[in-house]
Amino acid sequence: MIDVFLAQVTDVKDAASAQAQTLDSAILGEQFYFWTVVLMWLIHAGFMTYEAGVARRKNVMATAMKNILTIAAVTPTFYYFGWWIYNCNQPGLPIGPNSSDFTAAACQGGIPWSDAFGPNLTNNINLIFFLAFLLFSWTTASIMSGALLERVRLSAYLVLAAILGSVVWILDAAWGWSAGGWMTLRFGFHDSIASAVVHGVSGAFTLGVLFNLGPRIGKYTKEGLARTFRPNNLHITLLGLMLIFTGFYAFYGACLVIASTSFPGWATIYLSPTTLGSITMVITFGFAGGFTGGYFASRGDPFWTVSGGLAGVIGVSAGADVYAPTLAYLLSALTAVCAVYAGNWIETKGRVDDVVGAVGVHGVSGFLGIIWVGVFAAGYPTGVNNVDSSIWGQLLGVATFVPLGFLSGWASSWVLKKLNLLRVPPEVEIAGLDTVEYSPDIYLPEVGVRPAMLLEPDGTLVEADALILEEAMELMRDGGPPRERVGT
Amino acid sequence: MPAIINSAPDCVTHVEGAKPADDIADFIIQANYQDCAGFMTFGPGSTYGDGGAGAAGAYMVLTWIGIAFMVAVFVAWVVFENRRVLEFAARNVIGLSPDKPPPQPGQTR
Numbered sequence: 001m002i003d004v005f006l007a008q009v010t011d012v013k014d015a016a017s018a019q020a021q022t023l024d025s026a027i028l029g030e031q032f033y034f035w036t037v038v039l040m041w042l043i044h045a046g047f048m049t050y051e052a053g054v055a056r057r058k059n060v061m062a063t064a065m066k067n068i069l070t071i072a073a074v075t076p077t078f079y080y081f082g083w084w085i086y087n088c089n090q091p092g093l094p095i096g097p098n099s100s101d102f103t104a105a106a107c108q109g110g111i112p113w114s115d116a117f118g119p120n121l122t123n124n125i126n127l128i129f130f131l132a133f134l135l136f137s138w139t140t141a142s143i144m145s146g147a148l149l150e151r152v153r154l155s156a157y158l159v160l161a162a163i164l165g166s167v168v169w170i171l172d173a174a175w176g177w178s179a180g181g182w183m184t185l186r187f188g189f190h191d192s193i194a195s196a197v198v199h200g201v202s203g204a205f206t207l208g209v210l211f212n213l214g215p216r217i218g219k220y221t222k223e224g225l226a227r228t229f230r231p232n233n234l235h236i237t238l239l240g241l242m243l244i245f246t247g248f249y250a251f252y253g254a255c256l257v258i259a260s261t262s263f264p265g266w267a268t269i270y271l272s273p274t275t276l277g278s279i280t281m282v283i284t285f286g287f288a289g290g291f292t293g294g295y296f297a298s299r300g301d302p303f304w305t306v307s308g309g310l311a312g313v314i315g316v317s318a319g320a321d322v323y324a325p326t327l328a329y330l331l332s333a334l335t336a337v338c339a340v341y342a343g344n345w346i347e348t349k350g351r352v353d354d355v356v357g358a359v360g361v362h363g364v365s366g367f368l369g370i371i372w373v374g375v376f377a378a379g380y381p382t383g384v385n386n387v388d389s390s391i392w393g394q395l396l397g398v399a400t401f402v403p404l405g406f407l408s409g410w411a412s413s414w415v416l417k418k419l420n421l422l423r424v425p426p427e428v429e430i431a432g433l434d435t436v437e438y439s440p441d442i443y444l445p446e447v448g449v450r451p452a453m454l455l456e457p458d459g460t461l462v463e464a465d466a467l468i469l470e471e472a473m474e475l476m477r478d479g480g481p482p483r484e485r486v487g488t
Numbered sequence: 489m490p491a492i493i494n495s496a497p498d499c500v501t502h503v504e505g506a507k508p509a510d511d512i513a514d515f516i517i518q519a520n521y522q523d524c525a526g527f528m529t530f531g532p533g534s535t536y537g538d539g540g541a542g543a544a545g546a547y548m549v550l551t552w553i554g555i556a557f558m559v560a561v562f563v564a565w566v567v568f569e570n571r572r573v574l575e576f577a578a579r580n581v582i583g584l585s586p587d588k589p590p591p592q593p594g595q596t597r
Contacts (some may be wrong), residue, residue, distance in 0.1 A: 075556040080551070113551045118528030121521070153573070155565040160560070421566060425577035437569070437574045 008316060020392040029258040031126040039250030040135040042243045044071065047142040049151060050205040050240025055355055056452040056464070059150045059433025060232060066157055067438070070141050073158040074165040078137045079297075082166035083110045083130055086173055086249045092179035103180035132254040133170075136198060139251065141165035144409075146356030148394065149214050151429050154437065156422045160412060164205050168408045170346065172201050172401050179271050179384060188387035189397050190266045190380065193255045194278060195318035195369025196397055201405035203363015207352070208409025212417045215353030217429055218468035225457035226348045229355075229464065232452070239307045245287060249314060252279050270383040274321035283318040286313035293336030305342070307361050308336035309472040314340075314365040331372050335439065339365045367402065412434040426472050430465075438463040497533025499524035 030317040045357050048067035057064040087110025090103045097108040109116035109126045117194070141161035148157060176183040183189035191197050214469075220226055231237055253276060257267045266275050266458045287309045294308015315335025316328045322330070341361030346352050374394030382389050416422040428436045453466040492597065507517035526534035530546045549596075 069535060073562070077562075080555050113548050115526035115528075115531060115534040118526060119532070120526040120528075122525045153569055155562075155569040158565055159562060295591065414499055421570060423574050427577040428573045431576070431580060436573060465596045 006329055009063040011160065025258070025260040028260055030124040030128050032258055033125075033132045033254060034295055036250040036254035037128070037131045037135055040132075040139070040247050040254065042141060042440040043139050043247030043251065046240045046243030046245075046247060046366065047139075047145065048240070050237050051245060051356065052147045053235070053237030053240060054146065054230060054231045055149050056156060056432070057232045058434055058452065060434065062433035062437050063149055066145055067142060067269065070138055070145065070156065070165075074137050074141050075134060078115050078128065079130075079304065080112050082137060082170045084112065084172045086110060086133065088175040089171060090178045090182065090253050092133050092175065093183040100474065103181070104138040104180075106180070109344070112401070118216035133173075135174075135254070136194070136251070137165040137170065139201045140169040140198050143358055143362050144206040144209065147206045147354045147358040148213060149355040150433065151423050152213060153421060153424055154433075156413075156416045158410070159416065160209060163408065163412050164202060167407060168205055169201050172404055173197050175400070176397055179269065181193040181270075181383075183384045183397060184270050184383040184387070186387065187396050188382045188389045188394045189370075190373050190377070190382045190389035191271070191318040191370050191397065192270070192321040193252055193270075193317035194273070195316075196366045196401050199314045199317075200366025200370070201401050203359045203361075203366055204402050204405030206354070207359045207363060207407035208406040208411070209413040210352050210354055210359070211410055212413040213423060215351070216355075217426060217472050218464065219353045220351060221457060224261055224351060226351070227457060228455040230453045230455065230461075231303070231407070238302060238306050241310065241396070245313075247285060249280065252283050255279075258333050268321050272380075272382055278322075280326045282316050282323050282328040283313055285325045285328040286316040286320075288312075288314070289332030290327040290336040293333035294340055297337040297340035302359075304340050307341060307343075307357055308422075311339035311361045311365040312336040314362060315369045315372065318369040319373040322377050327376060331376065335365050335368050335372075335389070338368060342371060363405075367398055370397045397442075430469055430472055463477055493512035495529040497524065497527055497531050499525050499535055 004157030011104045021307060033044075036440060043246075048064050050061045051067060052060050053379070058424075074413045084107075086095075087103070088107040090106075091101050095101050095104060095107055097104055097111060097114075099107065108114060109123070111117070116123045120126070136333075141164050144160065144164055147158065174180075175181045177191060179183075179191070199201055218227060255269060256274065256276060256279065257269065257271060257304065259265060259267055259271075262274060264273050266273070268274050289307055290309040290312015292308075293312060295305040312332030312335050315338075316323060316332050320328070338459070339360045342364040343354070343357035344360055346354055347357075354360070371391075373389055374391030378388065378390050381387065387393070413422055424433065424436075452469070453461055454464040455461055499521070501520045502518060523535055524533050528547070530550050532547065
């Protein structure tokens, strides 16, 4: 079945009848994935818009540039080794293209100098399928992006994005989100639209990075209470999320395999049957339930309402191929409530400055998503070995992916921190990344600059810059160079 | 003939005015490509049935050049930004002039 990805013919004449049947199918698949790639760009336009709205004015351009350069960093790394990791590591340990494992055919097409990795008249699928996965990789890296805003170095972020987008997530995808992945073949692990594989792992990786990065200057009072930096443009943030949601439909579609010459024409990444309509129903009810849960859990907060929609969809993605719409509606509402509480807990009790709530929205919801499958959708034969999905298989996923994501994020950011390359100096953070990285004149002077505001824990609204400057100077007076103290 | 580099693999023939090949498989449209399924630049070229058997030689070199460039770009990103932020920090040490606000976007220094 995996040959669907790598349809090959033996010679021109023998190929005639086979190709007559499969050529239409191949071209249909090629076109389908092409359009999902086009529409998934909206996810990245959305991430850029979303994060630029959340950032303070002095960091808007740096935020947008970070999102744009994600594409520059992840694309070549994913091409040169990410696709190889996916295609040649599904049994658990790396295999070669001549291995006896049935995934060897896919491995052959995953090597960057493979003949299937360029213009090839007998293979319509490999490149376009690679591109769909590449867009997943950008998304995975972008999930981390928002959490690190306003103090991470651009270069450090790009290195981390390459590690997350081209190594970590794609390794877990090889294990648990592929036709030959050992977790599915042996344990029935079921995460059809990548709740944990993309979102959960990205959230765990992000949490590991945040532990080393530390909070923004002024985020917490001396007593440890959380302040809230006011977004410079909440409306544009909501627009960004709506763009992400639009792109998510393409993301969902791209997670399916077209097999139009065989019944029912669609399959999950595990080659288990489903339909495009099934998953589209689930994503739509996921948004409905998620918005509802987010609204009530946050008492009508716009940011958390719309983030609740995202959390809701992530929470039902793992079982999107089999869920009844009502189950998706209820589970997504519940997931969104959990994400709101988790996000607030991480910020206020955990004292982790996750600017956009990525750990709660993506990490917590992603792992809840695979647990929900174990609880509410056990007993579905999954993958080519038809092993039933079960709570044990899903918990195996949690036990595998949480450490994989968290430890790799923590370790890679720890190395950058030790090299003093993770975080900008406090002088830069206070001046604003735009001023230093780009130019103080990127905004028209006549537009003027409104002072950034922050909300004290007691609800008082104050001007942020003066307070932050004072706290930074205090940090210096208290001893130790600020570069070492801030962020620890 | 190519002016500078002929990067097409050997399985691509160069017969100007060649008629379309036998179209029995309904997807060979050009005689010059009828023996060549994979024909990317600097690739070895693969005939039907090779099954994407991989490449060697020049394309492998090209791949490694790409990888080297990619690594150099990452190093350049780190070095370039490090230099810039440290220079700024050295020029704007916090505490030397506490009454002077740090420069902001939209304002000249």
